[in-house]
Amino acid sequence: MELFVFVIAAAMVLAGALGVVTRSNPVHAAMSLVLTLFGIAVMFVAHDAHFLAAVQVIVYAGAIVVLFLFVIMLLGVDRAEDLSVEPITNQRPLAAIIGVGISAIVIAAIVSSRAGLGASGQGVNETTLESPDANIRQLARVIFSDNVFAFEITSVLLLVAVIGTVVMARKTKSVGTGK
Amino acid sequence: MLSVAQPTSTWYLVLSAVLFGIGTVGVMVRRNPLIMFMCIELMLNAVNLSFVALSSQIANIDGQVAVFFVLVVAAAEVVVGLGIIVSIMRRRTTLTVDDMSGLKG
Numbered sequence: 481m482e483l484f485v486f487v488i489a490a491a492m493v494l495a496g497a498l499g500v501v502t503r504s505n506p507v508h509a510a511m512s513l514v515l516t517l518f519g520i521a522v523m524f525v526a527h528d529a530h531f532l533a534a535v536q537v538i539v540y541a542g543a544i545v546v547l548f549l550f551v552i553m554l555l556g557v558d559r560a561e562d563l564s565v566e567p568i569t570n571q572r573p574l575a576a577i578i579g580v581g582i583s584a585i586v587i588a589a590i591v592s593s594r595a596g597l598g599a600s601g602q603g604v605n606e607t608t609l610e611s612p613d614a615n616i617r618q619l620a621r622v623i624f625s626d627n628v629f630a631f632e633i634t635s636v637l638l639l640v641a642v643i644g645t646v647v648m649a650r651k652t653k654s655v656g657t658g659k
Numbered sequence: 660m661l662s663v664a665q666p667t668s669t670w671y672l673v674l675s676a677v678l679f680g681i682g683t684v685g686v687m688v689r690r691n692p693l694i695m696f697m698c699i700e701l702m703l704n705a706v707n708l709s710f711v712a713l714s715s716q717i718a719n720i721d722g723q724v725a726v727f728f729v730l731v732v733a734a735a736e737v738v739v740g741l742g743i744i745v746s747i748m749r750r751r752t753t754l755t756v757d758d759m760s761g762l763k764g
Contacts, residue, residue: 583680645742
């Protein structure tokens with residue numbers, strides 16, 4: 481059963497990722513990105529990371545991809561672009577070689593070091609029928625005790641991002657007239 | 660239980676490495692900055708997947724905490740990046756990164 485879930489989710493992830501890279505229409509690429517993100521969410525559930533799976537769907541598929549689509553429609557670039565242009569000679573073969581090389585190096589490292597992976601730390605609480613919220617409780621306990629400073633800094637980061645975007649995307653006319 | 664192979668965390672790590680490679684190729688190949696952003700999201704998701712797989716492999720919740728913060732930073736990054744793209748598109752009609760070569764000074 482786990483194998484079945486893995487195969488389906490991996491097919492979703494890889495098909496979506498290849499779609500993002502190869503589709504010429506940005507809207508189709510965004511839809512492929514949704515497929516990948518849902519596949520990742522399925523894998524989070526398979527690892528008992530239920531809260532992260534929910535956040536993955538809400539934040540990524542719900543907010544980030546909608547933001548992408550909003551910008552695509554706002555800029556009016558929702559038509560197929562010409563993919564035959566290759567600005568640098570042999571750019572694509574070289575990029576493919578580099579990509580395969582990066583993947584191969586990482587996979588070689590994973591395979592050679594898998595024996596060293598043992599259990600450590602306090603353990604991850606399994607979600608059971610008796611405690612269906614074990615994962616979110618444990619996650620909250622760690623975030624709001626050990627990582628509470630990072631959590632607060634995160635809120636500052638989001639505020640800075642929002643203000644910065646408003647300043648950048650604002651019409652610059654009022655600035656130009658010295659207002 | 661069937662005697663078929665069960666997916667271990669090594670499988671998930673290999674998948675995340677492949678996903679990262681696809682995202683890298685996308686950033687290098689595509690010329691539309693929106694698509695390049697999507698490929699960066701692919702790479703971030705590959706890293707998130709490896710965090711969660713290792714978190715359950717070594718039975719330590721800290722990996723999932725790291726993914727939580729990566730999600731927040733990714734959201735902030737997308738907001739700022741798309742704001743930059745929108746303000747660049749005010750002055751241009753086509754959307755390729757080659758048109759931004761004026762940024763090199």
